[in-house]
Amino acid sequence: MGLAYRADVDGLRALAIVPVVLFHIHLSAFPGGYVGVDIFFVISGYLITAILFRDMKAGRFSLLDFYDRRIRRIFPALFVVLVATTVAAVFIMVPSDLLLYARSLRATTLFFSNIYFAKNLNYFQPEADLNPLLHTWSLAVEEQFYIFFPLILFALIRWVRPNLLRPIILVLIVVSLAHAEIRLSRNPIESFFSLPTRAWELLIGSALALGLVPLVTPRKGAFLSLGGLALIVCAIAFYDRHTRFPGLAALAPCLGAALILHGGASGAKGVVQRMLASPVPVFFGRISYSLYLWHWPLLVLVSYYLERRLSPTEGLLIAAASVGLATLSLFYVEAPFRKRHRAGTSRWTPVWAGGAAMALVVAFALTAIARDGRFWPMSAFAQQADALARAQDPYMSWCSAPLSGPMRMPAKPECVVGRLAAAPSGTSGEAALPPFDVLLWGDSHASALMAGLGEAAAKADASIRLVMLPACPPLGEVVTLHESIKGLERQCPAFNRGVLELIAEKRPKLVIMAGRWSPWTSLQPGFAIRDGNDRYLSAEEARAEFARGLARSVEGVTRLGIPVVLVGQVPEFGFSPPHCITRAEFSGADTARCLKQDREKTLAGLAASNQVLLDLAKGNPLVTTVLLSDRFCGKESCPAMEAGALIYRDPNHLSVEGSRAAAGFINLAGILRAAAGGQQAAGQGTGQASPPAIR
Numbered sequence: 001m002g003l004a005y006r007a008d009v010d011g012l013r014a015l016a017i018v019p020v021v022l023f024h025i026h027l028s029a030f031p032g033g034y035v036g037v038d039i040f041f042v043i044s045g046y047l048i049t050a051i052l053f054r055d056m057k058a059g060r061f062s063l064l065d066f067y068d069r070r071i072r073r074i075f076p077a078l079f080v081v082l083v084a085t086t087v088a089a090v091f092i093m094v095p096s097d098l099l100l101y102a103r104s105l106r107a108t109t110l111f112f113s114n115i116y117f118a119k120n121l122n123y124f125q126p127e128a129d130l131n132p133l134l135h136t137w138s139l140a141v142e143e144q145f146y147i148f149f150p151l152i153l154f155a156l157i158r159w160v161r162p163n164l165l166r167p168i169i170l171v172l173i174v175v176s177l178a179h180a181e182i183r184l185s186r187n188p189i190e191s192f193f194s195l196p197t198r199a200w201e202l203l204i205g206s207a208l209a210l211g212l213v214p215l216v217t218p219r220k221g222a223f224l225s226l227g228g229l230a231l232i233v234c235a236i237a238f239y240d241r242h243t244r245f246p247g248l249a250a251l252a253p254c255l256g257a258a259l260i261l262h263g264g265a266s267g268a269k270g271v272v273q274r275m276l277a278s279p280v281p282v283f284f285g286r287i288s289y290s291l292y293l294w295h296w297p298l299l300v301l302v303s304y305y306l307e308r309r310l311s312p313t314e315g316l317l318i319a320a321a322s323v324g325l326a327t328l329s330l331f332y333v334e335a336p337f338r339k340r341h342r343a344g345t346s347r348w349t350p351v352w353a354g355g356a357a358m359a360l361v362v363a364f365a366l367t368a369i370a371r372d373g374r375f376w377p378m379s380a381f382a383q384q385a386d387a388l389a390r391a392q393d394p395y396m397s398w399c400s401a402p403l404s405g406p407m408r409m410p411a412k413p414e415c416v417v418g419r420l421a422a423a424p425s426g427t428s429g430e431a432a433l434p435p436f437d438v439l440l441w442g443d444s445h446a447s448a449l450m451a452g453l454g455e456a457a458a459k460a461d462a463s464i465r466l467v468m469l470p471a472c473p474p475l476g477e478v479v480t481l482h483e484s485i486k487g488l489e490r491q492c493p494a495f496n497r498g499v500l501e502l503i504a505e506k507r508p509k510l511v512i513m514a515g516r517w518s519p520w521t522s523l524q525p526g527f528a529i530r531d532g533n534d535r536y537l538s539a540e541e542a543r544a545e546f547a548r549g550l551a552r553s554v555e556g557v558t559r560l561g562i563p564v565v566l567v568g569q570v571p572e573f574g575f576s577p578p579h580c581i582t583r584a585e586f587s588g589a590d591t592a593r594c595l596k597q598d599r600e601k602t603l604a605g606l607a608a609s610n611q612v613l614l615d616l617a618k619g620n621p622l623v624t625t626v627l628l629s630d631r632f633c634g635k636e637s638c639p640a641m642e643a644g645a646l647i648y649r650d651p652n653h654l655s656v657e658g659s660r661a662a663a664g665f666i667n668l669a670g671i672l673r674a675a676a677g678g679q680q681a682a683g684q685g686t687g688q689a690s691p692p693a694i695r
């Protein structure tokens with residue numbers, strides 16, 4: 001026998017799913033719509049714990065029956081969506097993207113996609129819009145919870161005194177919430193996706209179902225529901241992508257959902273219950289699971305096919321299509337499988353069927369991974385581009401400073417390249433590194449220069465060391481925040497202080513500063529700068545802070561008598577040239593459009609940062625500026641290819657060939673000779689180096 005049906009609970013599901021969908025289509029009126037997932041967690045904990053508690057108290061609990069219900073509830077719609085999404089992905093995704101999709105498909109099918117995405121993606125970063133299965137992280141959290149929770153609850157009910165149940169559940173909630181808040185400061189991406197940091201949300205629903213919160217009168221229940229609705233609406237309206245979430249911020253939507261559930265359980269028939277129990281919310285609540293499954297893959301795949309972000313109108317049309325598919329899924333997929341198995345059918349049948357479905361999908365995922373995502377023929381040029389699109393910069397993993405724990409420069413021998421003297425014997429850590437002549441300091445753009453500069457250093461009979469932190473250019477104490485690497489607001493200033501301490505200790509002959517400067521002078525999407533009071537700076541304030549921060553870093557080096565080379569940012573493309581080439585060939589389009597971009601359009605975003613670099617070099621004989629944008633761009637366009645080789649691996653990072661070209665522009669050997677002679681490098685009087693043209 002099931003629980004008594006409550007229409008207001010279906011309505012609460014609607015209050016969860018609709019904001020999530022509208023948030024995903026980027027409607028500005030729903031900046032905190034992602035909290036709908038937290039509402040789902042509370043509802044799930046409430047309903048499933050109620051069923052478990054009823055069966056355990058009646059002495060008829062069966063773990064097999066529990067998983068039978070879970071499989072019939074979750075698997076049918078999920079695997080229909082997975083199969084449909086996979087078929088579409090095979091036909092429209094290029095190999096590098098299909099390979100990433102296959103890895104996420106494997107993780108989704110085995111219900112550890114939250115762990116996979118915690119290591120590989122950020123829910124709030126634009127790149128997340130390219131993964132059709134990102135939304136399955138929440139399913140993974142739920143299923144992981146229900147692996148452990150039934151056993152824990154069974155043990156508590158059977159062997160623990162009833163009066164201890166309330167404090168134990170309360171302690172679990174507090175511990176999980178505290179863990180979420182702590183991890184939010186140390187590793188926010190893990191905090192977002194992790195079961196231990198989300199368990200408290202499901203446990204709030206469990207506490208209600210276990211009767212640990214006394215029921216109130218219907219009148220008080222109606223007021224509780226009003227308060228709960230207000231909390232949810234405020235979270236949806238006032239939270240956004242920058243909100244520290246989950247952690248304490250997630251209390252608002254979770255407590256809001258709990259208040260509505262508890263108010264309804266008291267028999268309240270107030271305005272909230274009447275609204276939620278009305279036909280439209282109930283309908284959306286009934287299709288909420290299938291709607292959640294369908295809407296995100298459709299949004300991602302259509303955007304991927306069109307090669308651009310969808311407009312709000314297009315997003316609404318896809319949302320409407322998702323509602324149609326979800327309705328069909330409810331009646332023809334979900335409902336039939338929820339019914340009990342036929343007489344004479346083994347109780348193990350759903351388990352075996354679910355296991356078989358998982359095995360088949362995982363087998364395909366493993367096949368796609370083994371084939372590197374390649375199911376269709378490709379030209380040699382497209383294969384080269386596809387390989388470049390998936391290429392990883394090894395220096396990023398070798399030489400990046402840590403984002404958690406005490407700030408320290410990575411003391412790895414791979415980060416020192418060129419002519420290497422022997423390190424002192426019997427030493428370890430920093431002391432074991434070979435001495436170096438040049439220090440390359442910056443973010444991922446500095447890392448992308450390392451291959452070419454390392455070769456140039458070896459030819460100049462010198463050595464170069466890289467110290468870098470992704471999305472953290474050498475801007476002194478500037479408090480930075482990049483949406484893909486939250487935590488930089490604390491670590492970035494510490495990193496830059498640590499580099500200056502390293503320079504003061506090691507006294508290299510030359511310091512090269514390189515970074516992706518333009519986001520901090522034009523506030524591109526995904527980037528922001530905020531002050532010590534957590535106030536986001538305007539574009540004008542940010543440009544001024546950028547100039548001050550870079551000036552402080554330069555002054556910190558030059559006061560030691562060490563020359564500095566400021567490397568201007570490489571031109572940015574509005575697309576990834578290697579990816580564009582593969583997509584164009586895959587769809588039969590002309591690849592020529594992928595190989596260049598208009599000069600004026602490209603350089604417009606770099607003008608402000610370039611000017612700051614030039615101003616810092618004026619009148620300072622220890623500072624040289626090399627503007628790569630001027631060197632990489634011709635009179636009318638900026639090419640993505642030189643001498644038959646692609647010089648970009650994504651929209652703004654150089655490939656190894658591009659790094660070699662940049663090293664030729666920088667002319668490290670000439671700058672070192674000038675530094676050794678106590679003179680400014682070529683270009684004296686303008687602050688602009690004069691490297692040879694690329695051949």
